[in-house]
Amino acid sequence: xxxxxxxxxxxxxxxxxxxxxxxxxxxxxxxxxxxxxxxxxxxxxxxxxxxxxxxxxxxxxxxxxxxxxxxxxxxxxxxxxxxxxxxxxxxxxxxxxxxxxxxxxxxxxxxxxxxxxxxxxxxxxxxxxxxxxxxxxxxxxxxxxxxxxxxxxxxxxxxxxxxxxxxxxxxxxxxxxxxxxxxxxxxxxxxxxxxxxxxxxxxxxxxxxxxxxxxxxxxxxxxxxxxxxxxxxxxxxxxxxxxxxxxxxxxxxxxxxxxxxxxxxxxxxxxxxxxxxxxxxxxxxxxxxxxxxxxxxxxxxxxxxxxxxxxxxxxxxxxxxxxxxxxxxxxxxxxxxxxxxxxxxxxxxxxxxxxxxxxxxxxxxxxxxxxxxxxxxxxxxxxxxxxxxxxxxxxxxxxxxxxxxxxxxxxxxxxxxxxxxxxxxxxxxxxxxxxxxxxxxxxxxxxxxxxxxxxxxxxxxx
Amino acid sequence: xxxxxxxxxxxxxxxxxxxxxxxxxxxxxxxxxxxxxxxxxxxxxxxxxxxxxxxxxxxxxxxxxxxxxxxxxxxxxxxxxx
Numbered sequence: 001x002x003x004x005x006x007x008x009x010x011x012x013x014x015x016x017x018x019x020x021x022x023x024x025x026x027x028x029x030x031x032x033x034x035x036x037x038x039x040x041x042x043x044x045x046x047x048x049x050x051x052x053x054x055x056x057x058x059x060x061x062x063x064x065x066x067x068x069x070x071x072x073x074x075x076x077x078x079x080x081x082x083x084x085x086x087x088x089x090x091x092x093x094x095x096x097x098x099x100x101x102x103x104x105x106x107x108x109x110x111x112x113x114x115x116x117x118x119x120x121x122x123x124x125x126x127x128x129x130x131x132x133x134x135x136x137x138x139x140x141x142x143x144x145x146x147x148x149x150x151x152x153x154x155x156x157x158x159x160x161x162x163x164x165x166x167x168x169x170x171x172x173x174x175x176x177x178x179x180x181x182x183x184x185x186x187x188x189x190x191x192x193x194x195x196x197x198x199x200x201x202x203x204x205x206x207x208x209x210x211x212x213x214x215x216x217x218x219x220x221x222x223x224x225x226x227x228x229x230x231x232x233x234x235x236x237x238x239x240x241x242x243x244x245x246x247x248x249x250x251x252x253x254x255x256x257x258x259x260x261x262x263x264x265x266x267x268x269x270x271x272x273x274x275x276x277x278x279x280x281x282x283x284x285x286x287x288x289x290x291x292x293x294x295x296x297x298x299x300x301x302x303x304x305x306x307x308x309x310x311x312x313x314x315x316x317x318x319x320x321x322x323x324x325x326x327x328x329x330x331x332x333x334x335x336x337x338x339x340x341x342x343x344x345x346x347x348x349x350x351x352x353x354x355x356x357x358x359x360x361x362x363x364x365x366x367x368x369x370x371x372x373x374x375x376x377x378x379x380x381x382x383x384x385x386x387x388x389x390x391x392x393x394x395x396x397x398x399x400x401x402x403x404x405x406x407x408x409x410x411x412x413x414x415x416x417x418x419x420x421x422x423x424x425x426x427x428x429x430x431x432x433x434x435x436x437x438x439x440x441x442x443x444x445x446x447x448x449x450x451x452x453x454x455x456x457x458x459x460x461x462x
Numbered sequence: 463x464x465x466x467x468x469x470x471x472x473x474x475x476x477x478x479x480x481x482x483x484x485x486x487x488x489x490x491x492x493x494x495x496x497x498x499x500x501x502x503x504x505x506x507x508x509x510x511x512x513x514x515x516x517x518x519x520x521x522x523x524x525x526x527x528x529x530x531x532x533x534x535x536x537x538x539x540x541x542x543x544x
Contacts, residue, residue: 127521127522128522129522129526262500277501278525281501282501282505282521282524282525283521285505286505286521286524288505289505289506289508289509290506290509291506292502292503292505292506295505295506296502296503296506299501299502300502332502335498335502
């Protein structure tokens, strides 16, 4: 882990040096991106290049066709979707979601993310919103750009073009503020997410039955873990990009403070939701726009169905999507009837319902789902009679001293972080030179970080 | 139809649709200014505007609208072309 981190810092420093010194900075980014993928798994390059060339030439084909735009678009989209299905099925068979990296998983590095870019590209060309790119290299770079490759943010080609293809201007504040943001993200991942990981694993992979509260709390622990893990990655991706003078879009806006599910989806994985809204929800709802309720309802169903499929093939993901479909539909009806609830209650309900849905998202299979939901809905045993044995010992993996210490430390750090998250985010996004910030976070990571081998970003598995 | 006239009519539809008593719409009014104007309400609102002006917006137009000014410009373009 440490050695890999050192390799990466060395790679990043060299890439930055060549990027700012070279007459051909985009070539530097291109080769740095390919090198990055090759280091992780060289054959993933073939898949990435194959996909990018396909989208590039298919886009041109759609654009030049006078009569068969629709047919070509549907065909191109079907090919991309079919490929996504094939690899999702392979991932399912590998059990990659639970285990460590497997050959199939490594091969599909970033596939889910760049596949969305290719689909959007073909759609935008088909409806005439954009013209096809003329240079294949530009298009491939937009898909392969290494900071966003593994877990996003999801961007469309026109956004990538705006962000990537302007002449680089070296600014020291970009370098420093980028490093600040990177350290902030690394802290979220290595300290918060990785300390929460064994706690949520204890609930989802431990012995059953549990008290309902403990099972539901497991959903909350996973919600927190995935938030710090994914937003930590995004902070690092945005930080690295900032060092190159490239601004990628934000992906989170304090989602754990959302007071409704609608608000939650406006603040969580923002770029995916924008993509789904632009390329699934609107195209479908456009034709049913005369009926406010039905267009929204069918739009929600289709969007969340696609979102569930994008996360993985399997009933657990589908049930997670169904949960959110129900939540949003109920909210839509409440909005329609102008029913309002106090914000504090809205916040509480949002956190509980999102955590409940995440039980399906995290569970390894339907057996685990069945056991945990049975526990949650067993009202007689919902509250633990003995909190130490029925709650603390469970999330502390049996109650060993170092595990309990991890629980207490994680709880303290997470609470403190969430309390000051708004201010910390503002500081992490600041352009001001702050050596103390950078070193504080590096010190916190060094002292409190979890440096275990094989830990991955959760969203790299999609 | 005059530009100002279109803006007034569109503004009235928006105020009526979202039940915004006392709200003043201008060309810069955007979804961010009206909390109920979200992905769910955008298309039905557009449908009301289409009905009121007896015209049809394309998918690209509908998804590219950022402000009331954009909608008004598009209507002005469509009605002057008739």
